[in-house]
C-alpha cells in the first residue's frame with residue numbers, strides 16, 4: 001500500500017463552542033461520524049469502543065454485520081465526502097473500487113431495472129470493515145479525537161439530573177470514570193442509554209417495530225474478467241406481496257464480489273453455492289442469476305438473523321435528560337434489505353451538526369431540536385422501507401389502514417419508473433435517501 005498522504009488539519013472549529021469534552025459510546029460508523037462533528041464544537045472527543053479494533057479488516061465481535069454486503073447510499077456518500085475531503089483517496093489507496101453512482105448502480109425490481117446516467121459522482125465499492133477502517137484512519141489525523149478501545153461503558157455519571165459522563169470497564173477489569181459535557185450513544189441497536197432512563201425517573205421512548213424475521217446469507221466470489229457485469233453495485237428489493245426475497249451485491253476491494261441474500265420469515269438457505277443459485281432464480285430479477293453462474297465462491301458463507309427493524313420515538317418524550325443524545329442504530333435500525341443504516345447515521349450526524357450550530361439552543365431545547373431534525377430524516381427512510389415491508393402478510397407490524405393500497409401504489413410506482421425517466425429519477429432519489437417520495441405524486 002502506498003504511504004498515507006500528508007496530514008490534513010483538524011476540521012475548522014465552530015465559533016459555537018459547546019464544551020471541553022464529548023464522549024462517544026461505540027466506534028461503529030455512527031460513533032465515528034458523530035466524533036467528526038463533535039471535534040468542531042469540543043476541545044476533546046473520546047470514542048469508547050468495547051472491542052479491540054485492529055488495523056486489519058477482520059470482522060470483530062461487536063460488529064457481526066460487517067461480514068455482509070454494505071452499500072453506502074448516495075446521500076451518505078456525499079456527506080462523507082464533505083466531512084473527509086481525502087476519503088476517495090484513502091479508499092482507493094486501500095484498494096476500494098471506484099463506482100459511478102449514475103450508471104454502475106442498478107436497482108433491479110420485478111417491473112424492470114433502473115440505472116441512472118453516467119455521472120461525475122464517484123462512490124466506492126468496499127467491504128464494511130474497510131470502510132470503517134478508512135474513516136477511523138482519517139479521524140486519527142485529528143488531534144482533538146482520541147480512541148479508547150477495549151473499554152466498555154457500563155453506567156452513566158449523573159450530575160443534577162444531567163448525564164455528566166460515564167463509567168468504563170477496561171480490559172483488565174478495572175473501572176474508571178470519564179467526565180463529559182455531552183455523551184453520544186452510538187452503541188448500536190441495543191441503545192445502551194435506554195436502560196439509564198427509568199432508574200432516573202425518565203420514561204423510555206416508545207418503540208416502533210417491524211418484525212420481518214429476515215435472514216441474511218453472504219458469500220464472496222471472484223468473477224472472470226470476461227463475465228464482469230455492467231453494474232458494480234446492485235440492490236434487488238423484495239416485491240410484495242409475492243417475492244419476500246432480496247439481495248445486495250457489490251464489487252469490493254481486491255476485485256472480489258460480495259453478495260448478501262435476504263429472505264423474510266426465515267430462510268432455508270445454508271449458503272451452499274447451489275442454493276445461492278436456486279435462491280437467485282427466485283428473485284424478482286435475473287441480474288444476479290447471470291452473475292452467479294459465472295462466479296467462483298471464496299471462503300465460507302456467513303449467516304445472520306435480522307429479525308426486526310426498530311425505531312425509538314425520542315421526539316415524543318416530554319422529558320429527557322440533558323447531556324445525552326443517541327445516534328445511528330440506537331435511534332433507528334432499519335431493515336438492512338434497504339441498505340439505509342449507514343446513510344441514516346450520516347444524516348443524523350448532519351442533524352447533530354446543525355443542532356450544535358444553533359447558538360440559542362441549550363439543555364432541553366437542544367435535545368428537542370436534535371430529535372426533531374432526526375425524526376425528519378428517519379421518517380423518509382422508514383416510510384420508504386415500510387412501503388415495501390408491510391406488503392408481506394407475514395411481517396408483523398402496526399399497519400396503517402391503507403396498507404393494502406400502499407402495496408398497490410408501490411407496484412404502480414415501480415412500473416411507471418421503468419417507463420418514465422422522471423419517475424425513475426424520483427424513485428432512485430428515494431432509494432438513495434437523497435429526497436423523499438412526494439406523497440401526492442409518487443406513492
Ligand SMILES: Cc1cc2nc3c(=O)[nH]c(=O)nc-3n(C[C@H](O)[C@H](O)[C@H](O)COP(=O)(O)OP(=O)(O)OC[C@H]3O[C@@H](n4cnc5c(N)ncnc54)[C@H](O)[C@@H]3O)c2cc1C
Pocket residue numbers: 025026027028029030031048049050051061062063065068069070071072073151152153154186187188189192216248260304306327328329330333334336338339340341342343345
Ligand atoms: C446483514 C446486514 C446487512 C446490512 N447492509 C447494509 C447496507 O448495505 N447499507 C447500510 O447502510 N447498512 C446496512 N446494514 C445496517 C448497518 O450495519 C447498521 O445500520 C450500522 O452498522 C449502524 O451503525 P452504528 O454505529 O449505529 O452501530 P454498530 O455498527 O452496531 O456499532 C455499535 C458499536 O458500539 C460498540 N458498543 C456497543 N456497546 C458498547 C459499550 N457498552 N461500550 C463501548 N462500546 C460499545 C460495539 O462494539 C460497536 O462497535 C446492514 C445490516 C445487516 C445486519
